[in-house]
Amino acid sequence: MGGLMYKDFVAIKGKRICIILLSVIALLCIMRVIFPGSMAEGMDFVLKDDAGTEINGLDIMFVTAYYSIVLTMVCFIDIWCARLSEADASSARIRNYVSSLPVSANSYVASKYVFITIATYVLISLLSITGIVLAAFTEPGRGLDLIRMCEVLMLPVTSLLILVASVELPLYILLGREKGNLTKVAIALLLVFVLIGFMLFADISWLSEKTEFLVRFINWYMKYQTEITLASYLSTVVDLFIFYLSYRITVFFKARQEA
């Protein structure tokens, strides 16, 4: 299985991605240490919003860069799920070679799932380390609040990544890149149609009392804020179970495909 995972690492151009990603993160952290938030006043980088609140421009600049990295990394998982199966299907030589290896459908599927798990773990760890370094040199205020929010969101983001992989991996492994993509779009469209159908035909009178509904929702959220935040952390456990279930289902169908 180690060999299969190494093949996947090469297929996604892992070495190049690692070097670029680490260089960008290292550069961002070094720049942050050289230009901490406390320098903003001296550099005339303090802005004022409409309400007259002071905003540290330097901090906001680094936070924007951090959020861009977070978004890029989230996209990576989605792209890699597709790339993993594309590499196997793109060339007849690789396809024949993989099918001749003494590995079962179980090992083949497991290698993809383990690879995505490791990739998610590494990406989340890198994001956390970057967040810690940036936060330490950010002045209290809006910039720091944004980084703290990102730290709080780290576990729900992990959940989301696991959930995305649980849906995409079976599609790509069993159907291949093209059909997998088509099915993914079809599922997305189906969801949109269901939503439109609901808006057209269901009883949505509660939406006309939108303000009241929103106020009630916000009040409910404020009352149980801690509980909701903590429960969202636990979604990781549910998502891991779904991930395992997705793996078992993929193994079942892959074995049938090979037979």
Added chain:
Amino acid sequence: MNITKKRLLIYLGLSFGMAWLIFLIFIFTGHTWTGSSPEMLSLVSLGMLTPAIAHVITRKITNEGFRLTGENSMMLGIDLKGRKWVFFLLAVILPIVYATLGDAVIWLMCPEAFGEAEVSSFVVIIYPLLAIVQGVVLSFAALGEELGWRGYMMPKLIELMGMPKAIIVGGIIWGLWHAPLTCVGHDFGMDYPGFPYVGIILMCIMCTALGTVLTYVTIKTNSIWPAAFMHAVNNSMPSVLLLFMKQNVEIPLWILALSYIPLIILAILCFRMMIKGKSITKENTH
């Protein structure tokens, strides 16, 4: 000089050098553990990654290679066969058990430190699970330490001096590695008799006890992952009784020391099992 000893010294030099540099910068810029912002404390906690970095550099210098699994490897593989999954499960559950029992000892000795929980009963119920999830998902810092201490130092120490001595020496080294931070209030604060020497000694005892359990799960699974998860859950303060602890209450150091009793008992059990396991293996070999 023995080649293993040379490798170990290189590793320890790098590990202590890099970590202490970070810790000393933190101290000489006027920070203390109790008086710094959470962001600054998190930054210093990244010093936990230095044992892993030292491990990698030492392997590069000494040409030991970077095998992920097997003999003389970095022990990064995961094998759940042969009931090894039980140790992974125990690794995330045991910290909750000994930390809660430890806090129960504090409650018995110092009941005035506890009061009503400021959170709902729902939070109290899910808190241990939350500590496990947070510990496992964000275990990179603990993995950094374990990759160094259990993944490199302990196998070398065991090879040099045998299991019992290695456990004690390893624990003391690990405790001393934390010494600069103990001197600025990490874990025990700064207001206790015998500061900071008593704190450093206590840290060495705690590290020896925790190190024994971590070494046990590492040996049993031949992987540093359960140790990393255990260390991470241990650091995420999994005891549910903490939710009932009052803020800003001074707990005497001797009571804090007594709270380590459950961990020490667990460590003694693990130590006995390791020695027993080793003697059985020896008998089988003969």
